[in-house]
Amino acid sequence: MLHLVTIGALDAVVGEITITTHRAKIVDFTQPYIESGLVVVAPIRKMKSSAFAFLRPFTPMMWFVTSMFFLVVGTVVWILERRTNDDFRGPARRQVVTIIWFSFSTLFSTHRESIVSTLGRLVLIIWLFVVLILNSSYTASLTSILTVEQLTSSVKGIESLLASNDPIGFQRGSFAENYLTEELNIRRSRLVPLKSLKEYEKALKDGPANGGVAAIIDERAYMELFLETRCEFSIVGREFTKNGWGFGFPKESPLAIDTSNAILKLSENGELQRIRDKWITRSACSSEGAKQSVDRLELRRFSGLYLLIGVACFFALLCYLTRMVYHFSRHSNRNCEASSCLRSFLFFVNKKEGEDNHKPKARQKEKCCCKVLMHEDRSCNDSSVCVHIENNATS
Structure with missing residues (x-):
């Protein structure tokens, strides 16, 4: 036309x-x-309505990645707190349970473990912000699913x-x-x-x-x-x-x-x-x-949040590792082999902060008391320890 x-x-x-x-x-x-x-x-x-309708706000990949980040954040906080916080020490089984409990309790802000390190608090603050956004998005999506004809x-x-x-x-x-x-x-x-x-x-x-x-x-x-x-x-x-x-x-x-x-x-x-x-x-x-049915929340919509917490965890671990290497270099033997140095470093990181400062003093006392025993010099202040050594030597 x-x-x-x-x-x-x-x-x-x-x-x-x-x-x-x-x-x-x-x-x-x-x-x-x-x-x-x-x-x-x-x-x-x-x-059709389903008994598992509460899972529909997130896609399967979103659920998987979110669960993994809960465990990753819990593990990072455990690493940062282990040397200074008794709540994150103990038998291996107890530590695993603590990591899992702390990870998922942040969803409701009910974790009973206190955070004392600066890096740990930094990671936790950013993670709680991410959890707040996830909670709000999940609640809004679930409300739409349950109230709107699907x-x-x-x-x-x-x-x-x-x-x-x-x-x-x-x-x-x-x-x-x-x-x-x-x-x-x-x-x-x-x-x-x-x-x-x-x-x-x-x-x-x-x-x-x-x-x-x-x-x-x-x-x-x-x-x-x-x-x-x-x-x-x-x-x-x-x-x-x-x-x-x-x-x-x-x-x-x-x-x-x-x-x-x-x-x-x-x-x-x-x-x-x-x-x-x-x-x-x-x-x-x-x-x-x-x-129409509400779009399920996909991972790409929250990629920025996960990138933020990922960078925060990486930065915190990098700072923590740098600090541990620096302190270890001041207390270790510089002529050790690579394998023995690695074992020593892992042993150093596993110890509670402050333990390595008490052992040199104890060795110094023992040395002093040994001098007392050999030279019969009674100028040592810790007479009880000296007497204990003398009795052992006599027996």
Whole structure:
């Protein structure tokens, strides 16, 4: 029809003509009188209630990574606190239980272990902030799941259609065919042309297994009319184009300007919206798309938080290791072999802070008392220790 305008066979084209870049090169369009981008319509079904509905706010990967970070943070805090905090010392079995208990008790801020080191407090503050965000997101998502009528579809939007090989329906003769093949690179063999709303309904009900389609891509205004009395289908995903409908005139036609001014006046006084509300009525069925199932919280949405706590843990461990190496170098034998130095370093890290400062004093006392025994010098202050050594020597 627009081609007939260009050759002078028609003076204008009036109707639901979608304004596209290619068409705008050959004719002059008026201001759009309605916005109508492409949307995806697919069959939907009500989601059955489950005893494990509390797991649905997070995806499986989100649950796994979150659990791992609880254990990682607990282990990091245990390493940072072990030398200075008696709550994190003891038998190996008790330490493992302490790590697990401390890790998951931070979810409710009920951990009974006190944190005394600066690095440990730094890691814990950042982790509690991450837990606060996770708690709030989980609560909001679970509330939506339990209170909103849940509808689900195997098709989630244009992205899921691009990732699959299912057939897709479209309106025969519309610009959607070229858009899907040229812009979205969908194979033409997947596209099924349909020409009426009844064909839309039949193709969606049959499904891909019976020669139908998985979804239909068409303009929103058409789909709103289609969904008025068909509650088993719904718009899924987002509107992925922004087009409008307008009237077409020959290039430089004064009628295009006059008609655009009339459309703008109707839009400004609200008459255009009243016309749309009257003839394109949104019934209960056509608005079901607002009740789609709440998107599950994915890992990528919280990647920044996990990166933050990961960097904090790495920084704290690096500072702790640097400090331990520095203190160990002051107390160790510099001529030891690599294997013996490593064992000595691990033994040094495992000791409670302050133990290495008492042993030299004890050796000094013992040496003093040995001198007392050998030279019979009674100037030593610790006479009880000297007498104990003398008695042992006599016996």
